[in-house]
Amino acid sequence: MFDIEVPAPEGARSLMQIGQALGLAGVGLEGGGMWSSVAHYLIADPETATRVLAAAGCGGAIVRPVLLAELDADVPGALARMMRSLVDAGVTLHAQYSDHDNRKVLVVDDVERAREALGAA
Structure with missing residues (x-):
């Protein structure tokens, strides 16, 4: 499993965009949250997640094993x-x-x- 860290400068609007992009791509969020304008989510498919987030304009994601x-x-x-x-x-x-x-x-x-x-x- 992996943590994906994504900038979320617009709070709920950013999380809506992140959730929509990942959801449409079938990437499940197995835990996480947002604090200090940064979202962290537990995911299984980092390649798909980073690709769809970048395509949705939610760039700057950092993926780390957990x-x-x-x-x-x-x-x-x-x-x-x-x-x-x-x-x-x-x-x-x-x-x-x-x-x-x-x-x-x-x-x-x-x-x-x-x-x-x-x-x-």
Whole structure:
């Protein structure tokens, strides 16, 4: 799976354009959101996504592989412990959000090192 980061300078209008372009191309959004005028979505087909977004005038997309990690969100401090493992391993976190299965989507500089740090399969 991949994170696609897309500029969304016009808020809802930008998300409408992004969603329409990806939806018409059959690219599903498995999680994500928008903050600070930048949208992040979890996708399976980055080639199609970047192609249709560029054709729709939504250029500037950045695609990165992600690590999907389980987090016991009901346990206080679970996120801090997860992040401590990444920090201790020297992993840089670019973005973090949840997917539709309540897993953490971690956009990191080194997926394999993050996977090892978290003991993820």
